[in-house]
Amino acid sequence: MSEGSxxxxxxxxxxxSLGRQVAEALRAAIMKGDYAPGSRLPSETDISETFQVxxxxxxxxxxxxxxxxxxxxxxxSGTYVCDFGGRIRAGAQELRSISETxxxxxxVPRTELHARDVRPATEDEAERLGVEVGFTVVAMxxxxxxxxxxxxxxxxxxxAENLPARFVARFGTGSMxxxxxxxxxxxxxxxxxxxxxxxxxxxxxxxxxxRGLFLLxxxxxxxxxxxxxxxSKTYFVEGRFQFVILRTR
Amino acid sequence: MSEGSxxxxxxxxxxxSLGRQVAEALRAAIMKGDYAPGSRLPSETDISETFQVxxxxxxxxxxxxxxxxxxxxxxxSGTYVCDFGGRIRAGAQELRSISETxxxxxxVPRTELHARDVRPATEDEAERLGVEVGFTVVAMxxxxxxxxxxxxxxxxxxxAENLPARFVARFGTGSMxxxxxxxxxxxxxxxxxxxxxxxxxxxxxxxxxxRGLFLLxxxxxxxxxxxxxxxSKTYFVEGRFQFVILRTR
DNA sequence: GAGTGGTCTAGACCACGCA
DNA sequence: GCGTGGTCTAGACCACTCA
Numbered sequence: 001m002s003e004g005s006x007x008x009x010x011x012x013x014x015x016x017s018l019g020r021q022v023a024e025a026l027r028a029a030i031m032k033g034d035y036a037p038g039s040r041l042p043s044e045t046d047i048s049e050t051f052q053v054x055x056x057x058x059x060x061x062x063x064x065x066x067x068x069x070x071x072x073x074x075x076x077s078g079t080y081v082c083d084f085g086g087r088i089r090a091g092a093q094e095l096r097s098i099s100e101t102x103x104x105x106x107x108v109p110r111t112e113l114h115a116r117d118v119r120p121a122t123e124d125e126a127e128r129l130g131v132e133v134g135f136t137v138v139a140m141x142x143x144x145x146x147x148x149x150x151x152x153x154x155x156x157x158x159x160a161e162n163l164p165a166r167f168v169a170r171f172g173t174g175s176m177x178x179x180x181x182x183x184x185x186x187x188x189x190x191x192x193x194x195x196x197x198x199x200x201x202x203x204x205x206x207x208x209x210x211r212g213l214f215l216l217x218x219x220x221x222x223x224x225x226x227x228x229x230x231x232s233k234t235y236f237v238e239g240r241f242q243f244v245i246l247r248t249r
Numbered sequence: 250m251s252e253g254s255x256x257x258x259x260x261x262x263x264x265x266s267l268g269r270q271v272a273e274a275l276r277a278a279i280m281k282g283d284y285a286p287g288s289r290l291p292s293e294t295d296i297s298e299t300f301q302v303x304x305x306x307x308x309x310x311x312x313x314x315x316x317x318x319x320x321x322x323x324x325x326s327g328t329y330v331c332d333f334g335g336r337i338r339a340g341a342q343e344l345r346s347i348s349e350t351x352x353x354x355x356x357v358p359r360t361e362l363h364a365r366d367v368r369p370a371t372e373d374e375a376e377r378l379g380v381e382v383g384f385t386v387v388a389m390x391x392x393x394x395x396x397x398x399x400x401x402x403x404x405x406x407x408x409a410e411n412l413p414a415r416f417v418a419r420f421g422t423g424s425m426x427x428x429x430x431x432x433x434x435x436x437x438x439x440x441x442x443x444x445x446x447x448x449x450x451x452x453x454x455x456x457x458x459x460r461g462l463f464l465l466x467x468x469x470x471x472x473x474x475x476x477x478x479x480x481s482k483t484y485f486v487e488g489r490f491q492f493v494i495l496r497t498r
Numbered sequence: 499g500a501g502t503g504g505t506c507t508a509g510a511c512c513a514c515g516c517a
Numbered sequence: 518g519c520g521t522g523g524t525c526t527a528g529a530c531c532a533c534t535c536a
Contacts, residue, residue, distance in 0.1 A: 057525065078503080193493060194341070196445030196464045242442060305505095323522080325516080328521090
């Protein structure tokens with residue numbers, strides 16, 4: 001552990017909850033090898049003393065790690081580090097950018113803009129985003145790479161009717177989420193549907209799968225005020241990305 | 250609301266947490282139409298007074314409903330009932346039997362046993378279950394119906410080497426989970442992977458999809474002691490079941 | 499029986515939204 | 518500015534595991 005700093009109430013520009021800070025510290029310790037797969041973490045009481053936080057806070061941190069499939073909690077026994085292989089593994093209920101996930105698993109992420117358009121919303125898009133048909137949107141088509149291998153093709157639609165042109169222009173350059181953050185539309189929640197898809201019409205370029213089999217993550221992102229800010233269809237190429245879900249009672 | 254009974258600490262044979270009880274009561278109220286889609290639930294403080302529980306408990310209840318995509322929480326504003334259509338919608342991170350989910354959505358569930366075998370575990374099964382190759386297992390193939398329409402085909406494997414024959418015999422008759430519960434192997438956690446699958450070899454009977462497209466939920470169930478108790482491959486027929494994931498930061 | 503995680507409480511204060 | 522949800526605490530007691 002040996003962190004100790006960085007963790008403090010006081011809310012000194014604290015946009016990150018204490019629980020998350022503890023979770024990140026524990027995650028780093030695990031990744032660094034302080035706790036080997038199969039070994040036991042310190043007890044919740046110990047951790048709470050180490051970080052000087054309440055046990056409730058420690059528990060929220062551990063729940064986060066658990067939902068990422070990183071640790072396993074056994075009642076009456078302890079919390080144990082999971083063993084996981086080298087594939088890209090993402091906890092499906094963690095909302096984070098795909099690039100971020102790829103990076104954290106030790107691969108080099110890259111996105112490639114294939115098309116970009118400012119146009120009226122289709123009927124489907126309008127319904128999902130809760131706007132009128134014909135509302136102006138920015139539409140993007142991107143390929144997402146991990147170590148130069150296509151992991152997913154993503155189609156994103158962002159309502160832009162009332163957005164200053166200087167912001168509209170920035171979509172397609174750099175991280176979509178950082179632009180959204182700047183204009184105050186940072187997604188905090190997404191409701192996603194999962195569908196299997198087979199199509200030879202999805203994707204492009206030399207790595208386009210022959211008779212492509214994809215896992216479609218069909219999701220609408222909402223900001224903290226409940227406004228729909230992005231409608232995304234991300235087609236994950238089967239076999240290159242491991243989506244994990246921890247299911248509990 | 251107007252429940253009031255059933256909710257009490259005291260732990261009179263309470264295997265169900267207070268939070269879950271409150272969640273169930275709220276869920277029932279929503280399903281009954283007490284709160285229409287889009288309308289606001291009472292505030293957390295109000296609910297905690299109504300049910301005579303702490304606000305923390307109310308919050309765990311609301312988190313459950315949120316993860317099922319049933320309500321939407323907006324900071325500073327309130328908790329609102331989501332609008333969802335007539336399709337079967339399951340929160341992917343809730344561990345519950347499929348039949349249970351189907352029933353709760355207002356359909357009539359039915360499972361049909363197609364095959365059943367007691368045999369040695371394959372290499373793959375042994376690895377996933379953490380047992381030796383050749384370990385005796387019960388293997389079942391079942392079709393799961395909602396209102397007489399096939400929703401999924403499920404392949405379940407249960408380690409049975411040391412299980413009394415009288416229990417082994419019961420798998421395939423009635424609910425798999427109730428048998429597991431009786432013998433003390435009730436799953437409390439499952440780690441699932443999601444994959445798209447296309448195959449004409451999955452399924453049987455007149456409703457077998459032509460060129461079947463499925464969402465495969467590939468999962469190992471664990472009991473509270475961390476023992477692997479079931480290895481399931483469930484192939485959901487695309488279009489008949491809506492898997493929802495709430496993703497949060 | 500000692501030690502671990504699971505549940506619950508009452509109370510405090512912060513951040514946000516909305517009028 | 519009031520009411521809403523968000524975070525955090527200290528302490529209590531229960532249920533479970535394991536030696």
